Amino acid sequence: MTYVSFPMEKSVDFTAIGRLCIDLNANEINRPMEQTSTFTKYVGGSPANIAIGMSRLGMKTSFIGKIADDQMGRFIVDYLRRNDIDTSNVVTDCTGAVTGLAFTEIKSPTDCSILMYRDHVADLNLMPQEVQKELIAKTKMFLVSGTALAKSPSREAVFQALCYAKEQGAVIVFDLDYRPYTWKSPEETAVYYNLAAEKCDIILGTREEFDMMERFEQNPERSDRVTAAKWFDYSAKIVIIKHGKEGSIAYTQDGKSFRAKSFPAKVIKTFGAGDSYAAGFLYGLMQGWTIEASMEFGSAAACIVISSHSCSDAMPSAAQVHDYIERCNNGEITSS
Numbered sequence: 626m627t628y629v630s631f632p633m634e635k636s637v638d639f640t641a642i643g644r645l646c647i648d649l650n651a652n653e654i655n656r657p658m659e660q661t662s663t664f665t666k667y668v669g670g671s672p673a674n675i676a677i678g679m680s681r682l683g684m685k686t687s688f689i690g691k692i693a694d695d696q697m698g699r700f701i702v703d704y705l706r707r708n709d710i711d712t713s714n715v716v717t718d719c720t721g722a723v724t725g726l727a728f729t730e731i732k733s734p735t736d737c738s739i740l741m742y743r744d745h746v747a748d749l750n751l752m753p754q755e756v757q758k759e760l761i762a763k764t765k766m767f768l769v770s771g772t773a774l775a776k777s778p779s780r781e782a783v784f785q786a787l788c789y790a791k792e793q794g795a796v797i798v799f800d801l802d803y804r805p806y807t808w809k810s811p812e813e814t815a816v817y818y819n820l821a822a823e824k825c826d827i828i829l830g831t832r833e834e835f836d837m838m839e840r841f842e843q844n845p846e847r848s849d850r851v852t853a854a855k856w857f858d859y860s861a862k863i864v865i866i867k868h869g870k871e872g873s874i875a876y877t878q879d880g881k882s883f884r885a886k887s888f889p890a891k892v893i894k895t896f897g898a899g900d901s902y903a904a905g906f907l908y909g910l911m912q913g914w915t916i917e918a919s920m921e922f923g924s925a926a927a928c929i930v931i932s933s934h935s936c937s938d939a940m941p942s943a944a945q946v947h948d949y950i951e952r953c954n955n956g957e958i959t960s961s
């Protein structure tokens with residue numbers, strides 16, 4: 626059963642809109658950040674990670690965003706280009722805004738946190754008139770990251786892009802990617818998330834992210850099925866609710882649900898799981914695979930990334946993911 630059909634005549638497989646940032650991942654791990662003195666710099670930002678993941682999987686990928694006019698901004702664009710990502714709609718800020726930074730703390734493989742520096746960041750300065758309709762018109766799948774809705778003018782840029790994507794027939798994906806730091810209040814967040822989700826064909830988020838969106842609703846049991854059902858009255862065809870190591874559940878418009886278990890992994894840190902899962906799952910759908918096969922592929926891609934130090938740099942190729950699945954099935958990989 627096919628739940629989404631891609632406009633195959635279009636030349637760009639995947640376009641993401643949102644933040645392009647820097648991850649600074651602790652080198653001395655398994656300790657609090659107070660005791661970490663060195664960090665390795667990587668390109669970061671959830672939609673950037675997903676775009677890099679899609680490109681590594683062989684998808685023709687482009688990005689819509691805004692970078693600071695500084696060394697960090699240039700580092701990001703250079704990295705995207707070297708990863709075959711079209712940056713023709715990556716705009717350079719001219720207001721003196723800075724690049725967002727995410728310092729990651731790896732206290733243990735299961736106890737990780739992120740310290741974000743996101744004041745006056747360039748990515749949230751993207752303006753609606755800077756979004757190229759022609760690029761979205763060429764795109765089969767368009768992904769929005771929820772954090773880009775946190776402030777104007779980026780918020781309006783995303784809604785403008787959503788209008789173009791809908792009008793031009795792209796399959797629209799919403800990765801909730803909720804980061805409380807950039808938002809003024811949970812109420813404001815819930816309103817804008819719900820407005821964006823109404824327009825999307827595929828919605829991906831964790832149980833906690835959907836809880837945030839249900840601020841004004843009744844779902845006392847926090848039922849995944851109740852959560853998903855609402856969106857099928859709008860545009861959604863697939864809603865995925867992720868539960869960390871417990872795996873994920875996909876609900877589809879026809880009332881079915883599909884469960885994916887997680888694979889074993891030698892986990893270094895947990896962040897990056899959602900981004901690699903998204904890239905793997907969306908890649909699978911674009912290959913015409915079943916929901917179950919796409920979820921399995923996403924789950925294995927996630928394990929490769931959480932077993933590595935970085936998010937973006939560790940995004941796997943398709944061959945690496947197939948190999949990981951095979952080695953798990955042969956019992957060659959066990960959990961840490």
Ligand SMILES: Nc1ncnc2c1ncn2[C@@H]1O[C@H](COP(=O)(O)OP(=O)(O)O)[C@@H](O)[C@H]1O
Pocket residue numbers: 831867868869870871872873886887888889890892895896897898899900902923924925927928931
């Ligand atoms: N500790 C883990 N071991 C194995 N797989 C994991 C682990 N944590 C996450 N995953 C995989 O990554 C997917 C997404 O992870 P999750 O933590 O739910 O998302 P996010 O990173 O967005 O919070 C899960 O559905 C699972 O397949």
Ligand SMILES: O=C(O)C[C@@H](O)[C@H](O)C(=O)COP(=O)(O)O
Pocket residue numbers: 646648668669670671672674727739895896897898899900901936
């Ligand atoms: O999204 C960010 O700004 C930081 C990311 O680059 C980071 O590495 C991360 O948190 C990944 O998010 P996840 O995949 O949702 O765990």
